[in-house]
Amino acid sequence: MFEKVLIANRGEIALRILRACREMGIKTVAVHSTADADAMHVRLAEESICIGPPAAKYSYLNPSAILTAATISHADAIHPGYGFLSENADFAAMVEEHEFVFIGPSADHIRLMGDKIAAKQAVKDAGIPVVPGSEGALADADEALAAAEDIGYPVLIKATAGGGGRGMQIVHDADGVKQAYDLARAEAKAAFTSDEVYMEKFLEAPRHIEVQVLADSQGNVVHLGERDCSLQRRHQKLLEEAPSPALNETQRQSIGDKVVGAVRKLGYRSAGTVEFLFEDGEFYFIEMNTRLQVEHPVTEMICGLDLVREMIRVAAGAPLGFKQSDIKFSGHAIECRINAENPDTFQPSPGQIGNYHAPGGLGVRVDSGLYSGYTVPPHYDSMIAKLIVHGANRNECLMRLRRALSEYVIDGLDTTIPLHQRLMKEPDFVNGDYDIHWLQKFVDGTNA
């Protein structure tokens, strides 16, 4: 096992990794920018090294500074957390070249999953369902009709060279195919150099469901169930829950098995997440995240596993200590992301924290580096805390979450806590009846 791990991140996730290391008896090195000298994980780490100015480009995104810090502190391994350099294949390769262990997957797997087209092909070949579409460009309207019948309505006709919604037509039935096909080609011709179009299944109101996996270097792979992350605004998740209110046991088993099979086939190691759009009982691959995710605690709460600990163990070469049949899901968990933002306008609100009181009690977990008197620097992401609540069932979880939100005191700046409290009163949310567009409409006040 490692003696010393360098944490190449900041904020709550740096503290999260530090906690796992502490419990494993591993010493930690915190690297930080000048703006984070007072951060909680810096204060708690055995060693800390200032690696640069506030701008992430010269500190948290600076491979040379991080590797130099690892060298002078004699670290054995580097945990990249999420964001920053966590999905940078070149950084992962550099870490290994310098004879440190990268606590994550291989550089090759990061690179493969970073290329969206190659990733889609690779997972499709490994048995994961992807969004069905025409194989290449459509020669004429008849071919388009045949493809649409094959895929199933509604379908989307898209310009091969397209982007930004131009050259895109939604078709709901056979009668509309020819007109949409001609229109898409004309639009594509006007907007792009090529008038080639292709077809994909159109998902109207999907949910975002992702499957957590864990794999070791010996080829053992388990899935830890799914998380429902449909509540998003501008592609930023706000609240995540596990299990998804939309899945039944058969669907859960089926997608879990497919993901495990594919991950084993790909030879992937470490924690990873396969993200899907889910509509009408079908899953469609979006991408695979080759890192620890922000919302990993909801999975931990229902599985009783420490994902960071498992990542460190498998990075050190240890085999997984459990099989799929050992994984038992218990109860329901929800995570609220608390951002330093105005809950109505989403204006960022950095500044100094006045009084701070975190909620507690049975089934309540707060992952945050906040403390009274701490100043939230303006240079980084606005997420300052995660409130994670576990209950025996979804209803108990919701009751507990309402209680915990009402206890949480973060004085001195605006946070998204009031938005979460508003959300808890929404019948659609309470019923688990929402898709990826729901939150934006809720925020805009346009939900029916």
Added chain:
Amino acid sequence: MNWPWNPLPAPWNLKNIMANKPKRDIDEDLVRQLAKLLEETGLTEIEYGRDGWHVRVSGGTHALQAAAPAVLPATTAEAEPDAATDDAIDLTNAVTSPMVGVVFTSSDPETPPFVQVSDQVSEGQTLLLIEAMKVFNPITAPKAGKVAQILITNGAPVEFGEPLLILE
């Protein structure tokens, strides 16, 4: 300031230098001797060092701290050069480190240091080298002046923003 600094080819090898550093073995006899000395002399703190390591024995809390320079304990994250046991240094004219790395006072082990205390330097003159990722980065004088104090020792690891020397 210009980021990133122009790199120079590397005559030193950081890994080798670090590998040759002695590991932190606790010399119990030494600590005991120092503790005894502390009691006899009535001092509150003794710091004793040689060959790139130092031991500080403090009577106030009976805290023992052995620190090789290859390690930066969190409690001393602020710059703490060997001279820090003296009165606080005025850092207004300090030249600080632009990066995390290992500092060198000369271009290779055989040549004399770039600068010494009380040297007059001109703006742009190389004062020190900082090695990061096997690349040597020259630290140049931001202005003309006299080297009042050198706060680091050859081969010491430094953080970003750590004071290196005082230029008056």
